[in-house]
């Protein structure tokens with residue numbers, strides 16, 4: 546396979562279709578239909594969690610995929626594709642990109658991310674690797690480790706960045722990320738309007754991933770209900 550992912554998604558929208566166990570839409574069938582809706586609307590790629598969801602979405606849409614596998618280990622806060630085992634399983638689906646968390650914490654079994662990357666590169670030379678980062682320090686780490694794409698995925702979602710949003714202060718954090726690396730940046734995390742998506746692209750992001758604002762009806766409805774109760 547020749548990997549055309551970067552060209553395909555340039556300046557475009559990627560939709561994240563994810564529902565964890567416990568969420569109302571947890572089902573590979575439903576995620577595949579969500580992905581089909583995103584495709585029919587013009588999304589050029591899908592971000593998906595777990596081997597079964599990735600396979601269902603591939604079958605339904607034939608769109609390129611950013612694949613990940615969320616797993617909680619007792620000895621680590623890293624949960625997005627945290628070990629070589631999950632990286633390998635996701636890469637083996639044929640997903641064009643494997644995303645994994647790069648947030649500075651110790652990985653499960655004290656695994657070395659550098660070693661895992663080396664191994665995955667050897668086993669899956671065509672697969673691109675995306676770093677899901679939270680801070681500028683993570684962006685530098687990911688750049689130095691040779692990731693092909695850097696996502697702002699975890700900004701606002703870790704203890705250290707709680708309540709932060711990459712759109713705060715006229716996108717100050719995102720601007721700093723774009724300055725800190727030459728690796729293509731994917732804006733991801735709490736992008737909930739078309740206007741914010743366009744602003745991220747105008748600033749120089751390679752593409753934008755939108756998740757909950759499109760594919761999590763519980764979250765969307767909660768926003769409306771919160772407005773009623775305020």
Ligand SMILES: CC(=O)N[C@H](C=O)[C@@H](O)[C@H](O)[C@H](O)COP(=O)(O)O
Pocket residue numbers: 561563613625698699702733734735736754755756757758
């Ligand atoms: C922090 C974390 O675990 N993020 C996950 C990463 O894959 C997904 O749950 C998010 O939905 C995705 O990143 C898109 O972001 P948002 O839903 O904010 O548009």
